[in-house]
Amino acid sequence: MTLETGTIRGELRPQIESVLPAVDGGRFAVKRCTDESLVVTAIAYTDGHDRIGCTLLYRGPGEHEWHETPMRSLGNDRWEAQFSPSALGVHEYTVEAWLDPFASWQADMARRSDPDDILALELQAGAELLLEASKHAPASDAARLRACAGQLTADIPLRSRIAIALQDDLAALARRGIDPALRVRYRATLPLVAEPPIARFAAWYEFFPRSARADGQHATFDDAYRMLEYAARLGFDVVYLPPIHPIGETHRKGKNNTPAAEPDDVGSPWAIGSKDGGHTAVNPRLGSLEDFDRFVDRAHELGLRVALDIAFQCSPDHPLVAAHPEWFRQRPDGSIRYAENPPKRYEDIVPFDFSCADWQGLWKVLRDIILFWVERGVHILRVDNPHTKSLAFWEWCIADIRSRYPDVVFLAEAFTRPAVLEGLAMRGFSQSYTYFTWRNTSVELEEYLTELTQTSVREYLRPNLWPNTPDILHEYLQTGGRPAFMARLVLAATLGASYGIYGPAFELCEAAPAAPGSEEYLNSEKYQLRTWDLDAPWSLADLITRVNAIRRAHAALQFDHGLRFHGSDNDQLICYSKASPDGTDVILVVVNLDPHNRQAGHVDLDLSQLGVDAEQPYQVHDLLGDGRYRWIGPRNYVELEPGASHIFVPRSRLRTEQDFDYFV
């Protein structure tokens, strides 16, 4: 290391470290939505006791010039500022620091107890700093800086000159003349991806359109309008359809996943492709592409968004299997390998080989499949088993789609190990299914949701909480009856800004497993048509409608970072609050996790999280049951029937006699 190479610049004294948030040191992007801001912190300091300034730099997609915002000191050399993404897409941010020589001089000057001749010399030094600043300041400021410099050395009494030198706004003026060449830039430029708010906040409703008829016949998109109207009435934001493509016939699975289908069996929608086409075709039994387009239009009229399932795998009958056998794994005899994880075999499905010799050709075709649907107006995509496909593919593909359509939202069905789930999120997925489905006790829920919302994971992974899916009927639901479904609905919808249910199985409390110990549904819709009585008296439609309305009315429930858990002396009563980013909206939730018994106990609230005064009574208004309770202090009694919850709005300022007009 020599001094002459220019890699070291002795005139640059400030140091910048640990600009956060940063995902794996800036290798991956931080995620925010366009209705959020990003709070950036840094450590910056210089040697000695000179003052420094610190600036956050950021720019949006396509911008070359940086925007700047001053960072404020948090003490101990930590600095903070925030910015809001200006548009959808990739933003960049970094930090600059610079010595603030006039402010340093001013601070010293204010504390000097030197003889007058020294003070006069110091005033001259201050004047020189102002003149130096005038060289780099905007023209209008430069004139004033020169004028002030003149005053500091003018033939007026020393005390008057000192008073001028110490003027509050003079340091700010001089700061506008910091030499840009003396600003130190942090070593990395960090990326942020800005997405639409629906990437964070939405209630999802999954259903099989083919089961939309009440008469047991295979339904069409047209038939499924009633499901759109139903989902809209219940207050959902997104309807998500399992694959809508032609279904293969070779090795088609029968009802209840039997290896051989009966002639009238409809097959699994995830066995994609037949003589009728592949991933860009529609199952003729559902209708035509045009029927699908009208279905999407109808959804939009109802205020719903349609999400499709991207399942990059084929039935053996998929046109690509014959056209491009080189894109699939083959046995030595040239036969195409079906999916397997010995001893399990999935003979109705053949996986792509993402690292085949022609991976570039394959990847582009897969990207074009997504583009096909995006261009038809489907900008929300649920990706099936992304962890069994190349992570490099997803990173490239999502970035490529986003460069064309930056509003497209990708949900990863990454039911796999934590590192892979998180790795997929880092590589671009907007949001992820989580382990919520398997977290049913208060300890599990608190630990897991705290990890998701209060650690660095939250910078890149947005959770989407599902109490059930067509693949997962948890034992808690199997054995807990209707109260279990009620509790899980409230948990999902209030713990997660994004949540979803697979219906109508969910709201109708469908609870029978395929076999004891299995998480598969009996008579699963994956393999057969079902008819659902949407008006069944035990349906949770009313509760869901109410909860979704509360979500729309309360910003607190539309964000995840404001989640905090509160104490409870009864493990069956989980208690947590959510606050909106600006803190103006707060919701407090208590859920009875025991689906079999009434539970009572005391919750122990962190009142600072609720924005209520610990010394004053406050009211909690239950938006679910409409009850109102007057509480005081952190410890309060709660009693809930099986399946019951409170969704409280705490209100701090209760009227007292002192509010009465004539009190004084």
Added chain:
Amino acid sequence: MTLETGTIRGELRPQIESVLPAVDGGRFAVKRCTDESLVVTAIAYTDGHDRIGCTLLYRGPGEHEWHETPMRSLGNDRWEAQFSPSALGVHEYTVEAWLDPFASWQADMARRSDPDDILALELQAGAELLLEASKHAPASDAARLRACAGQLTADIPLRSRIAIALQDDLAALARRGIDPALRVRYRATLPLVAEPPIARFAAWYEFFPRSARADGQHATFDDAYRMLEYAARLGFDVVYLPPIHPIGETHRKGKNNTPAAEPDDVGSPWAIGSKDGGHTAVNPRLGSLEDFDRFVDRAHELGLRVALDIAFQCSPDHPLVAAHPEWFRQRPDGSIRYAENPPKRYEDIVPFDFSCADWQGLWKVLRDIILFWVERGVHILRVDNPHTKSLAFWEWCIADIRSRYPDVVFLAEAFTRPAVLEGLAMRGFSQSYTYFTWRNTSVELEEYLTELTQTSVREYLRPNLWPNTPDILHEYLQTGGRPAFMARLVLAATLGASYGIYGPAFELCEAAPAAPGSEEYLNSEKYQLRTWDLDAPWSLADLITRVNAIRRAHAALQFDHGLRFHGSDNDQLICYSKASPDGTDVILVVVNLDPHNRQAGHVDLDLSQLGVDAEQPYQVHDLLGDGRYRWIGPRNYVELEPGASHIFVPRSRLRTEQDFDYFV
């Protein structure tokens, strides 16, 4: 992002993230000594259920080829391996991962329940993998791989071929034929600096050589031999001398920091430089350079290392002030600025301007000053106030010195804010003074030492714990009498692998402050000669000798990462253990923090840290008092007089009647 640029390689499926430890993402080096190893962890995985392998790569200074060591799986996609630095200086490490196709195939094969014709095809596929491996394997392995491939497809019974295919060592053999082009390298190469063990483990003794005479006269290096012998007898490893250079006369400080010196006042050694020379000269009253060289030789004969003080500042009389006024800050009238932090003025000292126009010229001269002493055999340097000098200078200077003399140890006297203290450590200082001096209660000590030894700070900051310095006589010592000094000695020497005292003030329990509320010593040696009665009956020399002997005998006390705190029901009794890296040596310490009262209570031990069986009695042997106690379980009674401590060796396996020869 296009697929054709070559930045994406579709054939590379493994992903590597979070290789740790890494200081600020690899911007700075991790620190280890040559008697330590570095444990490296990484997250690595691939899509799907294929197996991967993971390798730690590392190389020492000057090495171009990488050494490799396999990483072992810790589960959940975490991997771990370790390496030991091969030499002093900068090492590099990174991680590679690769698909292990034959091991994946073998694992599948072992679980297959396919028909025989499929199994035969699979064997053929396995044979193809072995043949592929043979292309990249060493010649000797290649032949065996081809032979095995032949056996898998030979005309022998299917079951025999499967048995051959599933041989345990075949996957390891195939692994030696992984195509190097298919290995994925982590995105960063991380640096490690290896230093000599004395950078981590040493007992330091600071004294003013000029006070080494018993008759009150100014002592010489020759006079100070008795201090070397004394320090060696007490078991110290390093003697550290305040600056030994000529002392300025202009604005020389008098006794007790009075602004004007009397004619016979000796001045502060930190006001460096006079007509007799500057930083490369020796104060004539101490002797000549040759006298100093002999002093160093004498120290080495006694097994001591000499540390000098690098204080980069000048008295106004320093030759460089006249020769290079452009290296100092000047007032508008051309006068040189003395050091100040208004309203405080340090008129006997002028600071260098590290960012002056000729900073390159200045930096090289300062570097050469260090080289001058290093070349005279002083390879341990204590740096005065490094935080008031350019951090870029230190980063460059330390790296430059290390590139020539990689064993040089730098101790930073960085008594400043945490970010700057840590920033200096990141930039190369081997070790740092800490806030230990101001941490005197059990809560403070536990919190601070846990931060230093159990968080990522430990990767780059080595603490050196000092209960006192010539600048700091803490109130605890001022008011606690001899027991306070005893407690602080044991704390420093057992909490820190490196510790130091400023003596003889420390062991003679010098406790009078310059003024009430001040941490300065009354009649401070910084400004005047002192005479010390080393044989005073209240001296702690015996305790220090014993503690230093224990440190040398017990590896547990020579490392810091093995520190763990244990519970105590009495806040005045602090309890902690240290274990050597290999776990074979364990020390348990209990200190009475109350210098005024006997304290008793129960300690609550984490027995797993002590390596003792929770179900069996164990013995603790007090190396200080030589007492032996038979304990069982975690909770045990302790009672200590003011100033008293236990330094226990726990011994797990006590003899019982079953050990008696004739028991059975």
